[in-house]
Amino acid sequence: MLSADRQLKASFHSELYNLIPEDHLLRKINEAVDFSFIYELVRPSYCEYYGRPANEPELLFRLLFLQYLYGLSDERMIQEAQVNLAYKWFLGLNPEDTLPDPSQLSRFRNHRLGASQINEILQVLVKQCVEEGLIKSKTLIVDATHTVASTQKKRPLDVLQEAAKRLVRAVLKKHPKLEKKLPRPPKCMQGDVDAAKVMLHYLAELGETVENLLPDHEGAISEKLKHAKQIVEDERLLANKGIMSAIDPDARFGWKSNTLSFFGYKEHVAMTEEEIITAIEVTGGSEDDGKQLPKLLEQTEKTGMKIEEVIGDTAYSGKDNLNLLASKDIQPIVPLNPIVHSGGMKQEGFTYNKDADFVICPTGEHSIRKAVQGKKKSGRSRSLVFYFDVEKCKTCPLREGCYKPGAKAKTYSIRMVAEHYQEHMRFEASTTFKERSKRRRIIEHKNAELKRFHGLTRAKYRGLFGMRIQAYLTAFVVNVKRMVKLIKQMQPAS
Ligand code: SF4
Numbered sequence: 242m243l244s245a246d247r248q249l250k251a252s253f254h255s256e257l258y259n260l261i262p263e264d265h266l267l268r269k270i271n272e273a274v275d276f277s278f279i280y281e282l283v284r285p286s287y288c289e290y291y292g293r294p295a296n297e298p299e300l301l302f303r304l305l306f307l308q309y310l311y312g313l314s315d316e317r318m319i320q321e322a323q324v325n326l327a328y329k330w331f332l333g334l335n336p337e338d339t340l341p342d343p344s345q346l347s348r349f350r351n352h353r354l355g356a357s358q359i360n361e362i363l364q365v366l367v368k369q370c371v372e373e374g375l376i377k378s379k380t381l382i383v384d385a386t387h388t389v390a391s392t393q394k395k396r397p398l399d400v401l402q403e404a405a406k407r408l409v410r411a412v413l414k415k416h417p418k419l420e421k422k423l424p425r426p427p428k429c430m431q432g433d434v435d436a437a438k439v440m441l442h443y444l445a446e447l448g449e450t451v452e453n454l455l456p457d458h459e460g461a462i463s464e465k466l467k468h469a470k471q472i473v474e475d476e477r478l479l480a481n482k483g484i485m486s487a488i489d490p491d492a493r494f495g496w497k498s499n500t501l502s503f504f505g506y507k508e509h510v511a512m513t514e515e516e517i518i519t520a521i522e523v524t525g526g527s528e529d530d531g532k533q534l535p536k537l538l539e540q541t542e543k544t545g546m547k548i549e550e551v552i553g554d555t556a557y558s559g560k561d562n563l564n565l566l567a568s569k570d571i572q573p574i575v576p577l578n579p580i581v582h583s584g585g586m587k588q589e590g591f592t593y594n595k596d597a598d599f600v601i602c603p604t605g606e607h608s609i610r611k612a613v614q615g616k617k618k619s620g621r622s623r624s625l626v627f628y629f630d631v632e633k634c635k636t637c638p639l640r641e642g643c644y645k646p647g648a649k650a651k652t653y654s655i656r657m658v659a660e661h662y663q664e665h666m667r668f669e670a671s672t673t674f675k676e677r678s679k680r681r682r683i684i685e686h687k688n689a690e691l692k693r694f695h696g697l698t699r700a701k702y703r704g705l706f707g708m709r710i711q712a713y714l715t716a717f718v719v720n721v722k723r724m725v726k727l728i729k730q731m732q733p734a735s
Contacts, residue, residue, distance in 0.1 A: 252335035257326055267331040269725045276303060278365045283353040301341065303332050303391040308346070309718045312696050315343040346588065350710055356662040359713045360521070360540060365722050367519050367544035375727045377548035378514035382681055383557060384538055386688040388708065390492035390505035391700040401440040404472050404497055405447055408465040415462065424450055445473045463635060491705040494605065495526030499597035505700060506708045508691075509533035509540050510716075512684050516723050518716045519544055523709045530556035535565055550574060552681045558597045563665065574677045576669060591653055600653050601625040603639055608653065624654045691715055 246375040261268065279302040307328055308318040319340045320326040330338055354362070370376045378568055405426060413420055424446050448469045451458065457676045458466060492505050509530060520540030522533045533555050541548060548571055551557070555578030564572045578595060590603030601630040608627035615623035629651040634644035644651045668674050691697040695715045700708055 252337060254336040257336050258330045261327050261330055264392075265327055267327050269729075270721055271331060273728050274366070274721055274722050276306075277371065282358075282361055282365070283349075286353045298349070298353065300332055300334075301345060301353075304341075304346055305350060305354075305714060306718060306721070307331065308328050309476070309695060309714045310722075312694075315346045315518045318346065319343045346710045350714075351706075355706060355710055359710055361653075362717050363518065363521065363713055363720070364540065364544050365716060366724075367517060367546065370515075370517050370720075370724060370727075371545045373728075375724060375731070376513050376515055376517055378512045378544060379547050380512070380680070381511050381519065381538070381541055381546075381551050382684045383509070383511050383534060383549050383551060383553040384681070384684040384688065385507050385509045385533070385556075386692065386697070387495060387497065387503055387526055388506045388508065388692075388697055389503055390489045391697050391703060392489045392492065396439055397437040400472060401437060401444050402426075402429070404469045405440070407449065408444075408447060408462075408469050411461040411465045412455070414461075416455070419454055419655070422450070422454060423447065441473060444469055448473065461525075466678070468612075489700075489703040491525055491703075491708070492700075493525030493527040495528075496594045496597040496599075496607075499599055499607075506705070508697065509537060510684065510688065510691075511537040512687055513546070513682070514680060515727060516683060516687055517720055517727075518687065519546060521716050523705060523712050523713050525705070527592075530554075530595070531562055533561045534562045538565070538569070550677070552677060554595075554681065572666070574674060576678070577665060593655070600655075602629060602643070602653075604637055606630065606633050608639075614654070624656050629653070629657075687719070690719055695719060 271407070276299050279298050283298045304322065307313070307322065308315070311321075314323060319342070322332060322340050326336065329338070332340075334340075365537060367376070409423060409426075412423065424443065427443050429440050441550050441566070448466055451462065451466055455462060471490070494502060494504050495507060496502050503526055505525055505526050507524050507526055507528055507530070509524065510518055511520040512518050520537045520538075522536050524533065534551075534553070538548065538551075550572045551566060552574040555576050558575045560575045562575075563573055592601050593599075594601060594607070597607070599606045599609075599611070606629060609630050611625055611627045613623055614626050629647065630649050631644070634651045635646075637644065640646075695718060697712065697715050701711050702708065
């Protein structure tokens with residue numbers, strides 16, 4: 242239940258707030274941003290008539306804001322706010338007031354902010370920027386950055402053992418009498434030949450037994466069962482691609498270059514030339530950057546910003562993206578990538594990674610070299626041919642229909658279709674294109690700020706849900722800092 246806005250009692254001690262310097266960052270932020278929007282945003286997640294009166298949402302949201310601004314844990318945030326005058330003033334408390342329990346912060350973050358549309362906090366802020374004239378540019382710069390999961394990439398045997406343990410634990414917690422009816426786990430050691438296969442069979446058998454014993458399963462059992470099934474059905478697991486962790490099932494394996502990989506998430510970011518982030522999409526680390534462009538445009542348009550130009554790298558030069566931008570009369574400043582813009586992959590399960598410049602097959606193996614087929618002057622379309630390691634193909638569980646037994650090579654070809662994009666290719670050679678492309682670099686500084694100063698290098702929580710909360714709150718904080726700077730720039734020099 243939400244209580245009516247709390248009125249501060251006059252306090253003799255509030256004189257102490259005069260000690261906070263006029264140019265303190267929190268004073269400037271308080272002046273620049275209207276935080277009261279949070280009350281309406283989280284209202285649907287509270288029961289109107291029942292429950293104890295809730296702490297004012299604005300107080301909790303301001304605490305979250307400070308937490309992300311200064312990189313503090315829940316407990317540390319409350320401890321610091323108890324003794325820091327500037328924090329208390331920013332929170333709208335009197336010096337002698339007490340702070341809520343740290344558990345309220347996580348409850349507010351997960352159940353109130355998480356339950357409503359977390360992306361709305363960013364939209365509301367960008368709307369404030371548009372209304373105050375802080376955003377004048379009609380350009381959107383797009384890019385992706387990555388965050389490493391808060392768990393290690395696991396070996397297949399670890400993933401299987403962990404998933405089995407969690408499922409058994411969830412079942413026995415609710416139905417302790419079923420212990421004897423569940424199959425016994427096999428004794429598998431890391432390094433045993435076929436240990437992972439034995440464990441995989443056990444997990445499949447365990448899942449079936451639980452489904453038979455508890456056909457109406459729900460809650461934690463359903464969740465663990467679903468996770469076990471996903472693991473059992475994942476063809477890439479035994480190929481040791483570590484695509485799934487039992488602890489963070491949403492994190493995925495991605496590539497930063499052809500030698501550097503990571504396990505975690507990607508944040509797809511859209512930003513204006515004034516360096517205000519207008520939209521963020523969070524996905525697993527393996528997702529394609531280009532596919533997120535329509536969502537980034539949609540989120541940005543909701544803020545009221547007019548977009549006339551999009552600047553991005555080759556990942557955004559897909560046929561669908563170029564057609565979408567043309568339909569909206571938006572100028573694409575994206576260099577064409579012959580592979581990306583030729584319209585995707587022919588064979589299901591194969592994907593092209595532009596950062597690493599290789600093709601990834603359904604088992605997670607990547608091509609080991611590439612070659613161009615056909616001469617430039619022959620007049621015929623040329624192809625890019627990607628070669629896979631045949632030794633791996635020979636023992637691959639998915640080789641049927643993909644690799645011909647005895648073949649000396651396994652290749653995947655992509656035709657370099659260029660004729661539809663002649664006009665764009667001519668534009669790409671122009672000075673305007675080259676000049677405007679240089680603006681793309683500013684988003685790299687923004688990504689660095691998100692990661693280096695506000696902790697987006699590593700996930701704080703597990704799962705896509707937590708990662709979205711982290712990404713949006715971080716972007717909110719970074720935007721507020723930028724707003725303060727833009728307001729200062731707009732003020733006449735004294
Ligand atoms: S046969 Fe080779 S290319 Fe095809 S899925 Fe298996 S490892 Fe990948």
